[in-house]
Amino acid sequence: MKKNVLMNFLGKMADLISSKLKEQIKTYELELEKKKLETLVDNMDKAIVSIDVNGKIDKYNAKFREIFKLKEDVYNKNIFKILDFISEPSIDNFKRDKLCSFSYKKEGYTLKGIYNINKIVLKDDLKGYVIDFIDKKDAIKTYNKINKDYKITLENIIGESQEIKQVKKEALIASKSSSTVLITGESGTGKELFARAIHNHSKRSENPFVAVNCAAIPDNLLESELFGYEEGAFTGARKGGKLGMFELAHKGSIFLDEIGDMSLHLQSKLLRVLQEKELNKIGAKSNVFIDVRIIAATNKNLEDMIKKRTFREDLYYRLNVIPIKLPSLRERKSDIPLLIDYMVKEYSEKLNKSVSGVDNNVLDAMLSYKWPGNIRELQNLVEYSVNMSYSSIISLDVIPKKIRTIKHEEVIREDDSIRTLDELEKHEIIKALLKYKDYKKDKELAAKALGISRATLYRKLEKYNIVIK
Structure with missing residues (x-):
């Protein structure tokens, strides 16, 4: 028991x-x-805070205290008193209050960004909110990192001609400086591509690259886009004001494309930014210091515009510290086979087609064409041809009529530049190598097609520094 x-x-x-x-x-x-x-x-990169329905803070991360410069513990304090730009979201208009821009100032420190509010709901009962905050400058930096153009370097720019090699050399030298760069060249020659590459090779590469097309934005809006404005600067001004492109590009680079289309009024404001390194925002009581590298570009003749008094001479000399002139496609025709080869592969993959190249007749027609739209026009034509092609090789009947019907006399009349015998030889060698690149005995077949021995071909490859990947 x-x-x-x-x-x-x-x-x-x-x-x-x-x-x-x-x-x-x-x-x-x-x-x-x-x-x-x-x-x-x-x-997390975002600042996050959790509040109850009355605004009392119950959780927050380290980034929240860091970006708002909060030295003391804010647990149990009311967020609407700490951050006066936040209004208590109304139940009826939650979607309207969900995503807002903000401007925060504390003891000379200013932060502008976006905040996003999400509900905490348990069994249909609203228990509070989670708010996350994004600094606009960090957002631009993050965008640049995920954007494929962020990775553009001078090595990625296709071309083996002497003209493009010289430009790449100048661009690399320019990237090591903090001076202003002025890129000139016809439309479609790749001015923004070079601007991004210069930024990516520079010490500023981890900071924002902001591109602005001065011709695409109406003049009355361009000023606020470039320089920003303060809250209440004018009727309809956004609450909290607006960060201008120059502020977003702080410590990085700003690319001003089509600078020749900028009005004289804005030219004078830009000149002040270049001279004083400070910004006069619309409605601001004081200037803002900025550290921005300016890369400008135009397809216009600015010197002619100075004579016509449509472009400021003093601004021109401030911009034209390091001039880089991009060659047109007709000035670097030996690069056309390489460009076509790259573009065909790119669009074939993008469009889910099995196109691997172009036949010799197509290549001859493309080399005879004058390309007024430069690389942009070549891209357009290759994309069209890959779409229309019904076989693995693009044939003459697929390409647009204006390219295939060009006459010999027109070629001589439209392209009066005379290429050296070395350039012609280099071009034919590249053409032969591209034609047989997928064959096992590619060098042997290319040499036979050119009427030379394989040893002579290798000597020519070394002489012209030709590399076919």
Whole structure:
């Protein structure tokens, strides 16, 4: 009897100890999960805060205190008093209040960005909100990093002609400087591509690259886009004001495309930015210091515009510190086979086609054409031809009529530049190598087609520094 009572007691004690151990394990696991979540939230790039329905702060991460320069603990404090730009979201108009821009100022420190509010709902009952904040400058930097153009370097720019090699050399030298660059050249020659490459080779590469097309934005809007404005600067001004492109590009580079289309009024404001390194925002009481590298571009003759008094001479000399002139496609025709080869592969993959190249007649026609639209026009034609092609090789009947019907006399009349014998030889070698590049004995076949020995071909490849990938 006593033995049974003892066994029963021991059994109950064992169950109690087991449940306590399970409880402790469960508590430890919950604390571990809590710690994991806290560490995860603290290591996020966004500033995050959690509040109850009355605005009382119950959770926040390290980034929240960092970007708002909050030295003391803000637990249990009201967010609407700490951040006066946030209004308590109304239940009826939650979508309207969900995403807003903000401007925060504290002891000379200014932060502008965007905040996003999300509801915390448990069993259809609203328990509070989670708010995340994004700094606009960080957003631009992040966009540049995920944008494929962010990776553009001078090595990525296709071309082996002497003309393009010289431009690449000048661009690399320019990237090591902080002086202003003026890129000139016809439309479609790749001015923005070179501007991005210069930025990506520079010490500013980890900071924003902001591109602005001065011709695409109406003059009355361009001023606020470039220089920004303060809250209440004019009727309809956004609450919190607006960061201008120059502020977004702080510590980075700003690319001013089609600078020749900028009005004289804005030219004078730009000149001040270049001279004083400070910005006069619309409606601002004081100027803002900025550190921005300016890369400008135009397809217009600015010197002619100076004579006609449509472009400021003093601004021209400020912009034209490092001039880079891009060659037109007709000035670098030996690069056309390489460009076609790259574009055919790119569009074939993009359009899910099995096109691998162009036949010799197509290549001859393309080399005879004058390309007024330059590389942009070549891209357009290759994309069209890949779309229309019904076989693996683009044939003459696929390409647009204006390209295939060009006459010999027109070629001589339209392209009066005379290429050297070395340039012609280099071009034919590249053409032969591209034709046989997918064959096992590509060099042997290319040499045979050119009427030279394989040893002579290798000497020519070394002489002209030709590399076919």
